[in-house]
Amino acid sequence: MLNLNPSITLLKLYKEQTKCLVALDSIIFGFDNEALKVLLVKRGIEPNIKTWSLMGGWLQPNEGLDEAANRILKELTGLDNVYLEQVAAYGNPERDPVERTVSITYFALINVSDYGTNISDDLEAKWFGLDELPELLFDHQTIVFDALQRLRYKASHHFIGFELLPEKFTLPQLQKLYEAIYDVEFDKRNFSRKLLATNFLLKTEEKQRGYSKKGAYYYSVDKSKYDSGKATEHSFLITTNAGSATLK
């Protein structure tokens, strides 16, 4: 808060200040068993109508930031209870040419099979691989890049990657996911040893059918151990350069 001579009246001080629109924009990450994708929508209003952009909306009078980000995500995708984490605020005066807007960004991790493609008819939405992004609205390209860095950092220190997978998943799926996030390849022996050592994974008796002949065991997340251990950092995957790789 600005600290000035107390004789200046409160209301004058507050009223003199510029007000801004506050937007919440989400970088929605998904994984289709092949690549890490971002869900984009074709903007329905001028200016820049039909430009691909992040999903977003404006902050309403009586909601907090996280609340608003969740609401907007639900309105646009129908999804609830999604992993959502604030990334950063962007506020260059020129970023939205119509009105001064500060955008607060979140990244969301969703399981693509939960996302029915046709939630809203008004809304043209599409998944894009990170190496095939179209031209994006305003500074959204930068925002996606920053969000990817944060995802990479976070996923290398905290066990959150599974949020991109279904309830039950196989180790090969999990490995492909991390390979997609970091754009590297791992040795499967080292990978499974490392992940199993976290104790967050519960092996089920069930095997995946249809993809490979042998079938891989399904695992699920041990939520109780996960909840008690998630405050702690685990450097379980990428130890060097996590978050600093470049976006093609």
Next chain:
Amino acid sequence: MLNLNPSITLLKLYKEQTKCLVALDSIIFGFDNEALKVLLVKRGIEPNIKTWSLMGGWLQPNEGLDEAANRILKELTGLDNVYLEQVAAYGNPERDPVERTVSITYFALINVSDYGTNISDDLEAKWFGLDELPELLFDHQTIVFDALQRLRYKASHHFIGFELLPEKFTLPQLQKLYEAIYDVEFDKRNFSRKLLATNFLLKTEEKQRGYSKKGAYYYSVDKSKYDSGKATEHSFLITTNAGSATLK
């Protein structure tokens, strides 16, 4: 950006939205060779006049967020060219009772000896240790805690700690600094080996006088190596639990 039926006129859509005040609040960290401190000011306006709070101010029409945070820091402390990094945005509807305000926070690393205590007469400012924080305005307690976590994370992966020290500093000073940041103790042999291995430190011929009898060699930061290497992560200090310690 909200994506709706294109027939809705642009201006109506933008004009309908709530606008907020945007504040920039900085957690100013300093180090006095003993403990990590935060610089707080006594608020000069109602409500909560005389409550200790973070240094902050409002976003002006034609400035970006980083620019505004730098301007405010300079206005309040006289300091320029300070390490400043965005932490997060806070926007609970009740956080400022006068007017809906979204606060975007930054942490600043300054060298306490650069900060003359009496920059502004209107402004009562004081350094507080993290374990002796007074009651703080609004949600500033949470903000300080979050900023400390970010500082701990950042300083454990990137060589930024020296921003809290003078141009020339000794290894024992640097070690005390990191011990203060993480509230742990290090072995001095391991510490110096690890820090010197970064190659960011240049030993000078000069020794510190007056503090110890033997005197410790001064080091400075090799800016050229630092600039070229700062994008890269170095996990050179705390490998477990960085950023997850609790604030007393």
Next chain:
DNA sequence: CCAAAAGTGTTCAACATACACCCATGA
């Protein structure tokens, strides 16, 4: 000459990496 802080090497344990073969099964 002694107290106080500076400076320096080695050993051991833990972890990361590299690497290759057998297994299960659907076609």
Next chain:
DNA sequence: TCATGGGTGTATGTTGAACACTTTTGG
């Protein structure tokens, strides 16, 4: 029966952690 992907163990190198003595010098 064979092609495909699943599953597992070991050896080596690197890195982190623990640990103690000598040096310098102001008082």
